[in-house]
Amino acid sequence: MRTFLTPLVKGLPDTLVLRNQRTGAVVASQLLPAFDSETRRTGLLKHTRLPDGAAMFIAPTNAIHTFFMKFAIDVAFVAKDGRIVKIRPAMPAWRMAAAWGGFAVIEMAAGSFERAATVVGDLLIVESG
Numbered sequence: 409m410r411t412f413l414t415p416l417v418k419g420l421p422d423t424l425v426l427r428n429q430r431t432g433a434v435v436a437s438q439l440l441p442a443f444d445s446e447t448r449r450t451g452l453l454k455h456t457r458l459p460d461g462a463a464m465f466i467a468p469t470n471a472i473h474t475f476f477m478k479f480a481i482d483v484a485f486v487a488k489d490g491r492i493v494k495i496r497p498a499m500p501a502w503r504m505a506a507a508w509g510g511f512a513v514i515e516m517a518a519g520s521f522e523r524a525a526t527v528v529g530d531l532l533i534v535e536s537g
Contacts, residue, residue: 427533477500491531
C-alpha cells in the first residue's frame with residue numbers, strides 16, 4: 409500500500425526531508441522512522457530533547473501518549489496521503505492524544521510546526537533533500 413511515507417520506508421532517512429507542499433518549506437531535515445513495534449513502543453522516551461529540524465514518524469497509529477516523556481513535543485496526526493488532520497502543539501508529559509483519520513504521527517520539538525507555518529489541512533511530502 410502506497411502512502412506519503414513510502415519514500416521513507418524504501419529510502420535512506422538521511423537523504424530525505426519532510427516538505428510542506430503548500431509553502432514549499434522544509435519542515436524537517438532529520439527523519440527518524442518508528443515503523444516496527446519496538447521503535448514505536450520506545451518512541452522518544454530515551455531522548456532528553458529533540459533537535460530543531462528532527463521529526464520522528466510513528467506509523468501506523470492514530471493515537472499516542474507522552475507518559476514518561478522528559479520534554480514537550482509538537483504532534484501532527486497525518487492521513488495516508490500526508491494531509492495533516494490534527495496538530496497538538498507543545499504536548500506536555502503525561503498526556504494522550506488521538507485523531508480520527510490519522511494514519512501516522514509526526515513528533516517534533518515544541519514550536520516546530522508553528523515556526524514552519526504548518527497547519528491542519530497542509531499536505532506533507534517525504535522527498536529527496
